Amino acid sequence: MFELAIAERHILGNPKMVLFTVLSVALAVGVIFVMIGLMDGYRENLIEDTVENAAHVTVDPKEDEDYIYLYRTLTAIAREDPLVVAASPRIIGNAAAKYKDNVEGVTFVGADPVQEDLLLKVQDDLVWGDYYDLRFKRFAAVVGDNLADDLELKWGDDFQLIRGSASIRVKAVGIIDTGTSLDSTLVYLPLETAQDLLGEGDVVSEVGMRLSDIYAAPAVAAELNNRTRYKAESWQDKSRDVLDMLGTQQFYSILFYSFIFLISGLGIANTMMMIISRRTKEIGILMAMGADQISIMKIFVLESVILGPPSALLGGGLAYVAAKVIGTFEVPAEFYIADRLTVVLEPVTFVYVAVFALLVNLIAGIYPAYKASRLDPVEAIATE
């Protein structure tokens, strides 16, 4: 295959031009790969965040009721499914917390510490004290760390929770740092204490469930909806909007990536045309020697395509380095769901991007190569 030999020599004979062409495609590959990686990272963080910090399935009260009354029966039904790791009846309400002269609005969560810890791994987030103290002390609370700061409350201090005319006095037995915005409003209480504060009797607001397989959540929710009149919802349903938004964004991203590739494709085409205009005489000579139009086209398409793999590999390398660098930046919690941006570089994504880059090289090479193959040999040879 003499076409390949010529293409090869042309490339080796033009190191600078080749370098710039390779760089332009490598940059496109790198940028796109990192951007897809960021998106995948965001999705992964989001799912992790959702799955770790919220129930996989949440059961809400029946249509026309505000609370779940027969929550012990419901919890027993829920636990029949072997996939269910925890089913925690929880009561959630709003109150005011008062310590000395400081008052803050809080969201209190009353739950059985054993089930709640299985559900949300509460104990892992505690920075002070012990969540399980709530099992034995009726008037005890675990307080979000930012809320504690706002109230100037320390571990072991007593403070007041006030809801309407009800008021209870509890001791802060633990400080919790969940890493989310909840930290400035959250107060964990024993279930009975919370029920007292709410004043609605022996009821809960919801039952949160944790599963051994997070992707079984929709099926588990559907099963509960069939068996009871309570409203069970999976985490996927709850995050539907965000997941849909990610889907929509993906469409625009692909459009955007296509433009990046288009630009680098134009760059390649331009380089190829420059190479061809410098080689016009040579093309004429090759034609005189009997190279037909297909051979001439092959030479220049090959030249363009040969540059594809090194560009893709270099781009992959750049993406890898960029991902490492991006991973070292800390991001404030209010901007992002995790404290660092995660770039997830999936090999399969790289394969897609690389194949696309090869296609871009191929397509960008075709038009200049076609023009070269249609040169008039007499004019080509006469070119100075």
Next chain:
Amino acid sequence: MTNIIEIKKLRKVYGDGVELVALDDVDLTIEEGEVLSIVGPSGSGKSTLLNMIGLLDTPTSGEIWLKGQNITNASPKERARLRNRELGFIFQYHHLLPEFDAVENVMMPLLIAGVDKKEARSQAIIHLEEVGLGDRLHNKPSQLSGGQNQRVAVARALAGHPSIVIGDEPTGNLDSKSSDMIYELLRKLNRQMKQTFILVTHDMNMAEKTDRILRLVDGRIVSEMRREGEGFVSRDKSRAE
């Protein structure tokens, strides 16, 4: 001897608005093994005629026959194949591929013909030996003198044993010593291989060493001189007569 090329009423007109007649009803027959020179002033149509014979250009009207086959309207692919198998080109400048060494340049037409690489290499080396460059096989064009490069170009034109070798001012860019050397080389190869040589030249010294001299003026063959013994016999073909 058989006719290798027959040209009938060949006409080439350039331009859309203002027409320029480059070849005007040229009739020409070339015999196999002949060494023919075409002379004439600049713009007389020498190169155009050569490009037609070399299948690089197509006529406006008229016919070209190669080895008894009318190739006037051959497809681009067929013309490329014929250029590769039947024709060898030597240009004024060597026009070697700069990134390839001497052997690789001579191999090129053979590789285009689909000859196996190893076979092409050994043939190329033989051709380079023939032109006296057996010791310069791996030099690139930039490492060879003008005369040496032109000899590589001759070797390249002969690779694959084409039946016709076409030279467009093959020595036009060389000093007289190198010119003589190239010409002697062509003559020697002609005797050995019975190839047909068609040379366009300004150099009457060289033309006078060929078998037949055609003189072109304004796209017409105005005179033809054929070697007979030591001298030339003139046949005036000007229509003005």
